[in-house]
Amino acid sequence: MTDENLQDVAARWDGNADQWTHDVRNGYDIYRELFTFPAFVDFLPPLAGLDVIDFGCGEGTNTRRFAEMGARMTGIDVSERMIGHALQAEKKHSLGILYKVASYSADTGFAEASFDAVISTMALMDGPDFEAAMRETFRLLRPGGFLAFSILHPCFITPGLGWQRNEAGLATALCVSRYFDRTTFTEEWRFGSRPAGEIVEPFAVPRFPRTLADYLNGIVAAGFRIGKIGEPQPGPQACQADARFARWRDLAAFLLLVMAERP
Numbered sequence: 001m002t003d004e005n006l007q008d009v010a011a012r013w014d015g016n017a018d019q020w021t022h023d024v025r026n027g028y029d030i031y032r033e034l035f036t037f038p039a040f041v042d043f044l045p046p047l048a049g050l051d052v053i054d055f056g057c058g059e060g061t062n063t064r065r066f067a068e069m070g071a072r073m074t075g076i077d078v079s080e081r082m083i084g085h086a087l088q089a090e091k092k093h094s095l096g097i098l099y100k101v102a103s104y105s106a107d108t109g110f111a112e113a114s115f116d117a118v119i120s121t122m123a124l125m126d127g128p129d130f131e132a133a134m135r136e137t138f139r140l141l142r143p144g145g146f147l148a149f150s151i152l153h154p155c156f157i158t159p160g161l162g163w164q165r166n167e168a169g170l171a172t173a174l175c176v177s178r179y180f181d182r183t184t185f186t187e188e189w190r191f192g193s194r195p196a197g198e199i200v201e202p203f204a205v206p207r208f209p210r211t212l213a214d215y216l217n218g219i220v221a222a223g224f225r226i227g228k229i230g231e232p233q234p235g236p237q238a239c240q241a242d243a244r245f246a247r248w249r250d251l252a253a254f255l256l257l258v259m260a261e262r263p
Helices: 003-025 030-043 061-068 080-092 130-140 212-221 236-241 245-250
Strands: 051-055 072-077 098-101 115-121 141-152 160-165 171-177 185-189 203-207 225-230 255-261
Touching (some): 030 061, 030 245, 072 080, 115 130, 212 255
Parallel strands (some): 051 115, 072 098, 115 141
């Protein structure tokens, strides 16, 4: 990882931060609300009473939810503006969360063995050095502590993907390509559930494609013992709320969940 990589990621998310915070807190991230976050919570062991750090916490919505589950939360993010929004929410309604501007792919500044758990929701695929993130995770965890994270499924969300559709326009298959292409790129998109007619600038999200082996080997190389893998499907509530979820229920996996333990 170079400083330029990290600075570019920070700059991109600083630029996204205000609109992102507005959209997330108004419920426009329907994938988070109806699928990715509930699936992650179902995957987790109980957090109550644990010292937990959230890698890539963003504006803090998920961090606050973990605190409400009884965890003693710390959140870090490389974006100063994202952390600013998180601090504002903490000031308005304190849950005892400590926030810090820091990269999860470098020395975060916390002492060794400071935490019982490191968690990350849909963030580790957006950093330039996964192996370094795993080494820092291992350093921060107490023996017996665990890592749990969610990412876009690397086998299906590849740099070259597209839906195959029938004559009625319904998706019948997901076509993937360039699985081994690890070229960094910036993806531009908006939340699809935003109100119709509102014009906003798209988010600019740096992407760092990796294979499944890149992720799993990075975890093992850091010293972890992988304990559980999840590939959840959207449930009935999500599919009824938005027909797009049926594609990920029936045709391909959108989400990969991983849990590992520090021996």
